[in-house]
Amino acid sequence: MKDLDISEVAKQTGIPASTLRYYDEKGLIRSIGRRGAKRLYDPSVLDYLALIQLGQTAGFKLTEIAGIFGPDGPQIPRDALRDKAAGIERQIRELEVVRDGLRHVAECSAPSHLECPTFRRMMRLAADHRRRHGE
Amino acid sequence: MKDLDISEVAKQTGIPASTLRYYDEKGLIRSIGRRGAKRLYDPSVLDYLALIQLGQTAGFKLTEIAGIFGPDGPQIPRDALRDKAAGIERQIRELEVVRDGLRHVAECSAPSHLECPTFRRMMRLAADHRRRHGE
C-alpha cells in the first residue's frame, strides 16, 4: 500500500492539490484508482510531474506536454523534435545573455544602465541574435 | 526626421502595433511625441524592445521589466539581481536537460519514452536538481 493520496503528492512535489486535480482533469496525470472518492496515485507520478515542470520551464504548453508524453508515447515527428531542441538551444543562448546582463547590472553602477556601454553592447548582441534567428 | 511611426517599429521588430500600443499604455516604452494623433518613436526604442523580449525569455513579467529598467534605472538591490542571475543559471541547466532529452527522444525509438532507461535517468536527474534548488 505505497500508493499516494493527493496531499502526499502535493507535499512531496510542492504542487498544490488544486493543480494536481487540474492536471488530472486535463489528462496530464492519471490516478491509479480511488479509495472512496479520493484519488490514489502511483509513486511514478512524481517523476511524471518533474517531467511536466521541466517541460514548462522549456516553454511547452500543457497540451504539448500531454501530446509528447501522452498515454502512449509521442506522436511528434523527429524533425519537429529536433527543431524544438534547436529552439531551446537558442533560448539557452539568450538566457546566458540575460544572466550576464543581470550580473553586470549588479556590479557596475553607471547612472543608468541604458547608458553603460557594456550593457548597451550586450543588448545590441541580443538584438542581432534575435534578428538572425527568427523570434 | 529619423523618428519612427508605429508601423515602422512594428515592421523592424516584428512586434504588432497593438502590442506596441499596449506596451506604451503600460509604460514600458514611451513615444517621443506625436504627429497629429500618431505616436512617434526614437530609434532607441528598438534596443529597448529587444531588452523587453530578452526579459520575457528569462521569465520576467512585464511589470518586473518595467521595474528594473523603468524611466530611471533599477531600484532593485544588488542581492536580488544576483539571486535572479542564479535562478536563470538554474533555468539554463534545466533547459540543457530538456534539450538533451528532446534530442534523445528524436533518435532513440524505445516503445515508450517513459520506458527508455536513458530517458528515465534524465528525468531523475532533473527531479533531483529541482529538489535540491527550490522550485
Next chain:
DNA sequence: ATGCAAGTTAAAGTGAACTTGAGGTCAAGC
C-alpha cells in the same frame, strides 16, 4: 475639398494555467 489608409481610443474578448468557493461525500476515530 475629398477620400482613404493608417493611425487613434476605450472597452471587451481571448487563451493559458491556475485558484477559489460553495456545497457534497466518505472512511476513520471516538
Next chain:
DNA sequence: GCTTGACCTCAAGTTCACTTTAACTTGCAT
C-alpha cells in the same frame, strides 16, 4: 452511529499578456 476532516465536484473568478472591435481622427495624395 456520529462527528470530523480530508477529499470530492462543478462553476466561477483571477492574472497575464495580448488581440479584437467599433467608432473616430488625421496627414497626404488626387
